Amino acid sequence: MSRTFLNVTSDIGKLKAVLLHRPGKEIENLVPEYLERLLFDDIPYLKIAVEEHDAFARVLGDNGAAVYYIEEMLAEVLKDTRIKECFINDFLDESNIISSSLKNALFEYLVQLEGKALADTLIAGVRKKEVPQIKNQSLSELVVDKYQFYLDPMPNLYFTRDIGAVLGCGLTINRMKTEARKRESLLLKYIYEHHEIFKDVYAPLWYTRDMAYPIEGGDQIVLNREAIAIGCSERTSPEAIELAARNIFKGSPFKKVLVFDIPKCRAFMHLDTVFTMVDIDKFTIHPGIENPMNLYIITPAASGQIDISYQTNTLEKILKKELTLNEVDLIRCGGGDPIVAAREQWNDGSNTLAIAPGVVITYERNYVSNELLESHNIKVISIRSSEISRGRGGPRCMSMPLVRDDIN
Numbered sequence: 001m002s003r004t005f006l007n008v009t010s011d012i013g014k015l016k017a018v019l020l021h022r023p024g025k026e027i028e029n030l031v032p033e034y035l036e037r038l039l040f041d042d043i044p045y046l047k048i049a050v051e052e053h054d055a056f057a058r059v060l061g062d063n064g065a066a067v068y069y070i071e072e073m074l075a076e077v078l079k080d081t082r083i084k085e086c087f088i089n090d091f092l093d094e095s096n097i098i099s100s101s102l103k104n105a106l107f108e109y110l111v112q113l114e115g116k117a118l119a120d121t122l123i124a125g126v127r128k129k130e131v132p133q134i135k136n137q138s139l140s141e142l143v144v145d146k147y148q149f150y151l152d153p154m155p156n157l158y159f160t161r162d163i164g165a166v167l168g169c170g171l172t173i174n175r176m177k178t179e180a181r182k183r184e185s186l187l188l189k190y191i192y193e194h195h196e197i198f199k200d201v202y203a204p205l206w207y208t209r210d211m212a213y214p215i216e217g218g219d220q221i222v223l224n225r226e227a228i229a230i231g232c233s234e235r236t237s238p239e240a241i242e243l244a245a246r247n248i249f250k251g252s253p254f255k256k257v258l259v260f261d262i263p264k265c266r267a268f269m270h271l272d273t274v275f276t277m278v279d280i281d282k283f284t285i286h287p288g289i290e291n292p293m294n295l296y297i298i299t300p301a302a303s304g305q306i307d308i309s310y311q312t313n314t315l316e317k318i319l320k321k322e323l324t325l326n327e328v329d330l331i332r333c334g335g336g337d338p339i340v341a342a343r344e345q346w347n348d349g350s351n352t353l354a355i356a357p358g359v360v361i362t363y364e365r366n367y368v369s370n371e372l373l374e375s376h377n378i379k380v381i382s383i384r385s386s387e388i389s390r391g392r393g394g395p396r397c398m399s400m401p402l403v404r405d406d407i408n
């Protein structure tokens with residue numbers, strides 16, 4: 001099994017294949033009462049969100065990337081009855097369905113749906129009134145009767161970045177930190193295990209969702225063929241980083257993992273909300289991480305062990321030294337103005353998606369940061385985002401690169 005399909009050896013190589021999710025009915029299952037728990041700050045208008053997302057996908061396609069949709073790949077996998085039944089069972093087990101009679105009734109409801117309808121339904125969530133044939137039987141069902149859903153919606157799925165990460169020719173399938181996003185990576189697991197595209201392909205797993213500690217893709221950035229940056233953040237734990245690093249060193253040419261210790265708060269939820277790579281020596285940053293930061297460097301050691309060193313340094317010095325660059329250009333979100341930086345950061349002004357060295361997709365609304373990127377000789381392709389930005393993620397968050405060209 002020597003053929004490979006996945007290939008990501010930098011965060012800026014020309015993008016050739018990417019995984020997305022087109023927002024769907026799950027957005028129409030967001031209600032004000034549960035917004036915070038579901039990690040949204042407002043309710044997007046689905047019709048416009050879909051138009052904005054389609055425009056994003058068009059830009060990717062027009063620039064040479066094959067666009068895969070997670071719901072379509074899952075639908076193909078679910079055509080096999082045996083896999084479909086296993087998937088429904090796993091999904092229900094992870095959806096906090098306590099009573100076995102309710103679980104059986106939901107299984108019966110779901111199993112009669114075909115591939116795409118089933119995928120869409122599970123992503124959208126199942127409202128109680130959709131399944132009138134189910135009658136409450138247990139005390140727990142009666143007590144939680146006022147809750148409108150049997151299965152919660154998955155409104156964050158369009159941030160495909162976070163559920164896994166391709167690193168080299170392998171990947172991590174992530175254990176998500178929050179209950180609201182926990183089931184999302186189950187979809188990726190089934191695609192990885194059963195989709196044609198992975199058949200007879202060598203694609204080692206560096207981390208799996210059944211491992212004990214959380215890690216999310218917004219914290220995982222491949223800097224070059226040798227170095228990966230991982231944010232130790234609100235969502236990604238040091239234990240997960242160490243376990244992933246050990247597996248990466250065992251099976252790939254990567255030689256170091258740079259662990260950026262970033263503030264553990266929602267505004268900085270992942271490393272890519274404050275730091276992205278836009279060219280070989282150019283990076284966007286939120287001014288909030290400019291002060292000397294804590295950096296841990298994990299490297300392989302003899303007989304399968306690892307070494308960990310620690311330093312406090314400015315981001316500029318860290319990047320110059322660890323990536324052996326003579327100069328680095330740090331482009332500050334909002335130009336460093338505290339008001340503009342905070343406003344544009346709120347709508348993911350630092351969350352650029354590079355689709356080639358020096359070519360990025362950004363949100364049009366972050367016009368100060370966009371002009372600044374252009375003045376640093378970055379080509380900016382900006383997209384509208386009045387609705388998709390309400391989920392607090394930008395173009396990088398909305399994409400999981402599967403294949404990028406190598407940088408020579």
Ligand SMILES: NC(=O)NCCC[C@H](N)C(=O)O
Pocket residue numbers: 038039040156159161162181217218219269270272273391392393394396397
């Ligand atoms: N990499 C990212 O920063 N992804 C954005 C995720 C936003 C989503 N509402 C979340 O809180 O997980």
